[in-house]
């Protein structure tokens with residue numbers, strides 16, 4: 287089942303939480319809905335779920351217009367940010383609850399609940415109440431509850447935000463696995479770009495109610511449509527050098543680039559920290575200001591023009607403050623943006 | 633958390649002392665005094681002198697037909713009023729919470745009895761129960777039910793008291809339940825909606841269990857309140873407990889012994905018996921609730 291939004295808008299009294307969004311969530315894939323806090327991710331999810339009514343625009347499940355359909359008729363599974371497990375029911379009762387609503391015979395409901403518990407690896411916790419489970423365990427129960435009625439679409443609202451770093455990584459893989467095993471069309475809300483990048487087949491990124499870009503993680507990372515997307519993805523974030531196009535050329539802290547027919551104008555040049563190369567023949571010399579070691583790689587701070595840039599280098603190489611380095615850039619690694627933040631294509 | 637120490641305990645007592653003194657003078661002392669009085673055959677409450685120490689008063693009260701009647705009435709009253717009013721209040725609170733049209737008006741209406749004196753409401757109910765002009769009989773008349781002498785027929789005086797008792801206690805219960813319902817996280821209801829849960833199941837499987845501590849609390853409070861019913865009788869009947877004592881309650885009996893019959897020791901004995909009854913039942917309920925009340 288694919289989900290399509292057409293010019294979807296949701297206004298609360300003053301805020302326009304979702305503004306004219308048009309996009310398609312791919313069938314059987316996991317789409318990450320990414321954006322900063324308050325950008326309208328949850329609202330979009332609740333619109334799809336039917337808990338909010340759209341101000342204008344349409345929502346389609348395959349070719350069926352569900353914009354006015356009641357949530358209970360939409361056949362979706364929803365995992366809330368804080369799980370919303372019923373505290374007075376055991377894990378098993380929680381998972382069976384949606385089936386009992388559908389009047390599935392007790393025996394079958396039990397069997398399906400047990401199968402689901404197995405899928406999310408909580409078979410031994412079925413008699414516990416939510417209060418007696420860890421965050422990660424509760425989350426799995428919530429996913430099981432959402433999946434047990436075999437929904438056509440699974441919606442997850444920042445399901446990992448309450449977990450510690452290690453558990454997050456683990457659960458991320460789990461969700462990916464469960465999604466692959468069930469093949470359910472999944473929309474996964476998060477404000478963590480790394481999480482979205484690692485888990486998604488496709489990412490939709492939002493800012494202030496506006497959809498910015500929809501693309502695969504690789505494509506979005508390499509080819510952001512605007513400065514917001516470029517800055518939002520990647521850690522450490524992209525370096526932005528303020529400069530200008532003059533006579534068909536741009537000079538970003540010593541790195542030159544032909545800009546073809548683009549007219550002269552001030553621009554922002556984005557260069558990812560990993561796009562630099564230590565290169566004895568490199569065109570730009572810089573002085574190391576500081577180093578940061580993460581173990582896997584080393585982050586080097588150096589001025590390119592007036593901008594203190596981050597440069598990722600091999601962890602084996604050791605510099606110290608004041609050393610001079612010579613840098614070159616990988617092919618096509620300079621991204622140009624105008625002052626509105628729109629991408630300029632050469 | 634910190635360990636209680638002598639110093640902190642004394643300090644706390646100092647702060648509590650105004651309240652403690654008032655409670656001691658007006659609650660604790662009279663309580664012990666009345667237990668004390670209840671053992672004397674004769675007692676002068678002004679001179680604090682008594683004679684004939686023993687259990688005679690208790691024997692007398694337990695053998696008094698009026699006490700047995702009061703006990704019976706109070707028991708019936710409690711058994712009916714507590715569950716019925718709790719159920720009605722619960723449903724009303726759910727209804728009020730559902731934000732249907734016209735609920736604003738209703739919100740004022742249900743709150744009225746809470747801020748109005750019970751005696752005044754009793755007067756209003758006298759009119760409602762009036763056999764010739766009363767609205768209750770008119771309504772029942774629409775269903776073909778003959779005129780009922782609510783307040784004058786001994787058969788109906790206790791039912792009248794029960795109806796009044798249910799109604800007068802509703803406001804408080806509704807307010808508490810409504811607050812409880814509004815305290816339940818909306819996400820449970822959203823989750824239930826997504827999962828296609830019927831309204832009835834939402835009520836029995838989500839609202840009720842989540843409210844269970846509150847339902848229990850209200851249950852105990854109104855149980856104790858019902859066992860101590862008195863003002864309702866006065867409000868409805870004035871200075872007699874219904875035709876042929878048919879609306880006599882235990883507290884009314886105590887009051888009547890004290891002022892009417894001028895028998896303080898016997899009144900004290902009756903009130904001690906009531907105290908023991910309440911104590912035992914509350915204890916049983918607390919024990920039972922440990923198992924029943926959810927999460």
Ligand SMILES: Nc1ncnc2c1ncn2[C@@H]1O[C@H](COP(=O)(O)OP(=O)(O)OP(=O)(O)O)[C@@H](O)[C@H]1O
Nearest residue numbers: 298299301303322323324325326327328329330477
């Ligand atoms: N029920 C509501 N009434 C009024 N405004 C709302 C309501 N729900 C959300 N908003 C507003 O709509 C905007 C988007 O909110 P939304 O909850 O969708 O953000 P979000 O992207 O999920 O943020 P977060 O990552 O913090 O959860 C915010 O400005 C928020 O204040």
Ligand SMILES: [Mg+2]
Nearest residue numbers: 327328329444
């Ligand atoms: Mg949100």
